[in-house]
Amino acid sequence: MIFLSFTFGISSANAYLVTTYKNEVIRYNWPTRILVTGEGKEQDTQFQEVANAKALKYSELYPSEQIILIAKNENKIFNTNKNLLRSWGFFLQSEEKSIFNGEALVKELLKYKKITSIDFFTHGTAQYGLYLENNHNRFSIQTIGIEKLRGHFAEDAYIVMHGCNTGFILAPFLSNTLDIPVSASMTSTDFQRLHSDGEYYLTDKGYFPNGDWARKNTVSYNNETSCRYGKCIRLKPDNHPYVGYWGEYTDGGLPFYKFFCLNNSTEQCNRVMAKSLFSFIGTVNLKFNSSLSEYKKALVDFLCPISARRDIRGECEANLNMAKLTRDEAYNPFRGTLLDCNFKTCNADFKCKKIRSPNFPDAKSCYLINKSNKRSTALVKEYRAYLSGYMSLY
DSSP states (O other), rough: HHHHHHHHHHHHOOOOEEEESSOOOTTTSSSEEEEEEEGGGGGGTTHHHHHHHHHHHHHHHHHTEEEEEEEEEOOOOOTTHHHHHHHHHHEEEEOOOOOOOOOHHHHHHTTEEEEEEEESSOOTTTTEEEEEEEETEEEEEOOOOOGGGGGOOEOOOOOOOOOOOTTHHHHHHHHHHSSSOOEOSSSOEEEEBBTTTTTEEEEEESSSSOOOSSSSSSSSSSSSSGGGGGGGGGEEEEEEEEEEEEOOOOOOOOOOOOOSSSOHHHHHHHHHHHHHHHTTOOSOOOTOOOOOHHHHHHHHHHHHHHOOSOOHHHHEEEEHHHHHHHHOOOOOOSSBBBOOSSSSOOSEEEEEEEEEETTTTOOOGHHHHHHOOOOOOOHHHHHHHHHHHHTTTT
């Protein structure tokens, strides 16, 4: 029995699941929202929980669209991961007994003809991309066949990568290769949890007001929902530069997911950005008939940091609104240097102390170099782009 269990664990270790949300049938010609979760490691199934929350939000906004979850099978024995997803409303379409790497993901994505969005929830690194099976099997700029996905996206489609540091290299690359807007982080990202006061906070000591966490979510969805299985957590960029296992980026960062639109007009980029915000799991339940004031509140929640010690979000909101009057576009609530970014690139680069091969740096030895000598206007311009996009929808 021990031998049989061991061999089963080995055969199922390299596997990923393809599921549909609240729909037993998969249709490759339908408009499709795709969620991708990679290996959780110490996070266990939390990436899948956040994807579950996003699936509910998408289903409320786009009831006629199909929602697909492509997930690393977190379970090694007895298939409990499949059962867990099934209990959340995901129907198993296939279980692929192969390594979940970039090429496998591209093969799955090519099946869909009208992808409206892709959301990645997984660990990430600037140089090596997104973890899928593990940190050796990733979705990155080295993934073969990414360019074949061009033409498989619907009008105004976009990609959001919720992992750490994915905006430096991978996001601009994907935007340029696929001709769609791509949003990603310029620092580490972490889980925030809904508090009883209606705000989302980091769960580390000192970052939340008290231990009275919400048990039900009454702010993010059409109907009150239990906080179980991810409905009260989300991923957001940290409000400080990344320093960790994969390098030291003390020269700068951004406290929000940054959009890149390399081959899109300003009008389309702004419009897509505005549309993407409606699915944000936040303190406002945005709907397509939401008012401008409601949209602005959600946008501030999305762009601005929060603190339990001072009203930094209120300060951020006031400064964003005042920027138009004062003409000072260089407001910075980030605990560090705000990177000088536009919608094409960021004025920064990497240097690495060690190189494994001619074109493959040892990311752990890399550090960020801020090449700009001026105050960044990235936050204020992102805020205005979202508002411009919202106005173009109505």
